[in-house]
Amino acid sequence: MPNDPVLRVEDLTVRFTRRNTNVAAVNGVDFALQAGETLTILGESGSGKSVSLKALMGLLPAYAGVTGKVWLNGQEILGLPATALAKLRGGAVSMIFQEPMAALDPVYTIGEQIAETIVQHEGCDNRTAMKRALGLLEQVKIPSAERRLKNFPHEMSGGMRQRAMIALALACKPSVLLADEPTTALDVTVQIQILLLLRQLQEELGMAIVFVTHDVGAAAEISDRIAVMYAGRFVETGTTRQVMRHPMHPYTQGLLSSTVHGGMRGRALETISGSPPNLAELPPGCAFAPRCRYAADACRQGDIPTVTTETGATARCVRAKEMADA
Numbered sequence: 001m002p003n004d005p006v007l008r009v010e011d012l013t014v015r016f017t018r019r020n021t022n023v024a025a026v027n028g029v030d031f032a033l034q035a036g037e038t039l040t041i042l043g044e045s046g047s048g049k050s051v052s053l054k055a056l057m058g059l060l061p062a063y064a065g066v067t068g069k070v071w072l073n074g075q076e077i078l079g080l081p082a083t084a085l086a087k088l089r090g091g092a093v094s095m096i097f098q099e100p101m102a103a104l105d106p107v108y109t110i111g112e113q114i115a116e117t118i119v120q121h122e123g124c125d126n127r128t129a130m131k132r133a134l135g136l137l138e139q140v141k142i143p144s145a146e147r148r149l150k151n152f153p154h155e156m157s158g159g160m161r162q163r164a165m166i167a168l169a170l171a172c173k174p175s176v177l178l179a180d181e182p183t184t185a186l187d188v189t190v191q192i193q194i195l196l197l198l199r200q201l202q203e204e205l206g207m208a209i210v211f212v213t214h215d216v217g218a219a220a221e222i223s224d225r226i227a228v229m230y231a232g233r234f235v236e237t238g239t240t241r242q243v244m245r246h247p248m249h250p251y252t253q254g255l256l257s258s259t260v261h262g263g264m265r266g267r268a269l270e271t272i273s274g275s276p277p278n279l280a281e282l283p284p285g286c287a288f289a290p291r292c293r294y295a296a297d298a299c300r301q302g303d304i305p306t307v308t309t310e311t312g313a314t315a316r317c318v319r320a321k322e323m324a325d326a
Contacts, residue, residue, distance in 0.1 A: 003034070004074065005032035005033055005034055005071075006033060006034060006035045006072070006073055006175050006176055006208045007032070007033040007056075007070075007071070007072055007093075007176050007208055007210070008031075008032045008033075008069075008070070008071040009029060009030060009031050009032070009056070009068065009069070009070050009071075010030050010068055010069040010070075011028050011029075011030060011067070011068040011069065012026055012028070012029040012030070012052060012055060012056075012066070012067075012068035012070065013026055013027060013028055013029075013065075013066070013067045013068055014026035014048070014051050014052070014055050014060065014064055014065070014066050014232075015064070015065040016063060016064050016065075017063060017065060018063055021280050022280060023279045023280045024231075024232055024279050024280070024282055025048050025051045025064075025232055025279055026048045026051055026052050026055065026232045027048075027231070027232035027233045027282075028068075028233065029048075029052055029068075029229075029232075029233070029234060030234070031227060031234070031237070033176070033208045033210065034208065035175065035206050035207070035208055036202065036203075036206050036207070036208065037208050037209075037224050037225070038199075038202065038208070038209040038210075038211055038222055038223050038224045038225070039208075039209070039210050039211070039223070039224070039225050039226075039227060040210075040211045040212070040213060040218075040219040040222065040223035040225070040226045040227070040240075041210065041211070041212045041213075041227050041229050041234075042213060042214070042216065042219045042226055042227070042228050042229065042255070043214060043228060043229035043230055043255075044214055044230075044276055045214060045276075046276050046279070047229045047230055047231065047232065047276065048229055048231070048232035048233075048279075049180075049181075049212040049213075049214075049229055050098070050180050050181070050212060051232075052212075052229075053095065053178045053180050053210065053212060056070055056077075056093070056178065056210075057085075057089060057093065057095055057178065058077075058080070058082070058085040058089075059095075066078065072088065072092055072093055072175075072176065073092060073175055087121070090117050090120070090121055090169075090171070090172055090174075091121045091172045091174065092174055092175055092176065093174050093175070093176045093177075093178065094168075094169035094170065094171075094172070094174040094176075094177055094178070095169060095177075095178040095179075095180065096162075096165055096166055096169050096177065096178070096179045096180065096182045097165065097180055097182075098180050098181040098182065098184055100153070100158075100161040100162050100164065100165040101153060101154070101158075101161060103165060104153040104161065104164070104165065104168075105153075106152065106153055106154060107152075108152075109149065109150050109151060109152055110133075110137070110148060110149060110150075110151055110152070110153065110156070110164045110167075110168075111130055111133045111134070111137075111149035111150060113168060114129075114132075114133035114136060114137075114164075114167055114168050114171050115129035115130045115132070115133045116129075117168060117171045117172065118132050118133065118171050118172060121171075121172045122172060130149070132171070133149060133167070133171070134146060134149055136167035136168075136170060136171060137149060137163075137164065137167050139167065139170070139201070140163040140164070140166050140167045140170075140197060140201070141163065141197065142160055142163050142164065142167070148160065148164070158186055158190070159186055159190040159193070159194070162182060162183075162186060162190075162194055163194070163197070165182075166182075166194075166197065166198070166201070170201065170205070173205060173207075174207055175207055175208065176207065176208045176209075176210070177198075177202075177207050177208070177209045177210075178209075178210050178212075179198065179209060179210065179211045179212065180212050181212055181213055181214070182194060182198075182211075183195065183213070183215070183218055184213075184214075184215070191218065192221070195218060195221045195222050198211075198222060199222060209222075211223065216255055216256060216259040217259065219240070220240060220244055223240040224239065224240060225237065225238065225239055225240065226238065226239075226240055226243040226244075228243065228249065228251060228252045228255070230251050230276070230287060230288055231276065231277050231279065231282060231287035231288070232279065233287070233316060234314075234316070235249045235251055235252070235288065235315065235316045235317070236248055236249040236251070236252045236313070236314065236315045236316070236317075237313065237314045237315075238311070238312070238313030238314070239311075239313070242311060242313045243313070244256070246323075247323075248307075248309075248313065248315035248317065248319075248320045248323040248324055249288075249315045249316070249317045249320065249323075250288065250292045250293065250294055250317065250319070251272070251288045251291075251292075252315075254270070254271075254272040254291075255272070257270040258270050258271050258272060272291055273291055274290060274291035275291075277290070283300065284300060284301065284302070285298075285299050285300040285301050285302060285303075285304060286299045286300070286304045286316070286317070286318075294319060296318065298318045299318055304316050304317065304318060306320075307320035307321050307324065309324045
């Protein structure tokens with residue numbers, strides 16, 4: 001059916017168990033994504049954002065216990081054999097990593113790496129694949145693309161390496177693109193260029209994007225929907241407008257208040273007190289309660305229910321209904 005989600009995730013849970021320690025990295029994540037839509041997962045470092053993406057790609061170490069259900073284009077992919085997952089990676093689903101210098105192979109040229117992906121997934125000859133690689137570098141607006149095709153990663157600037165990684169991720173026209181903090185290491189001007197480029201390429205190719213960031217500004221720029229993550233859970237979800245204009249969870253309010261913007265001259269910057277919880281020793285009830293100015297006894301007891309508004313926004317907070325009606 002045309003409205004079926006291209007990616008659907010139900011109750012995704014990740015546990016790392018080593019030396020008698022059980023780390024609850026992801027704690028029951030659910031979402032669905034349509035073709036051409038961008039979902040941003042927003043939260044502090046250590047909230048479980050990148051682990052969630054790697055779990056979808058089957059890139060976690062053997063000691064990670066992953067449960068739940070994940071459907072990609074209607075096919076359940078969680079638990080597939082390694083060979084089947086390898087065929088999906090770079091084909092139906094691709095990933096842009098946070099640091100391209102660590103993700104790109106330093107001993108092969110950019111052109112060789114892109115061409116290898118195309119040959120692997122589409123079975124064409126190397127000459128055809130190199131022509132495609134050149135077209136991809138031009139598509140992501142790398143200047144002097146033919147010359148850059150022969151460059152090694154260390155011969156390119158950070159912004160150009162990130163564009164090359166985007167070209168590599170798009171080589172086989174994936175239906176889902178997972179972007180793990182792709183602008184974090186770049187200066188502000190290049191960040192905006194990369195975000196605009198991703199939006200443009202998404203419109204041209206019709207792919208769905210899951211974008212991970214801790215940057216509220218980047219989330220506002222690229223998202224259709226936002227899922228705010230804390231201690232491995234989505235504590236609030238909604239359209240970008242809903243989350244940015246009318247946040248219902250105190251953590252989301254804290255993130256927005258602690259972000260610098262042009263209208264703040266002369267005002268003190270608010271901060272979220274305390275630190276994220278130890279994922280090996282999560283407190284009962286709401287994991288954000290120890291840092292929350294509104295915390296009450298009910299916040300520290302049992303599982304906190306998720307409230308869904310008439311507009312479809314959700315929040316996992318005892319004050320969510322009060323905030324929604326405000």
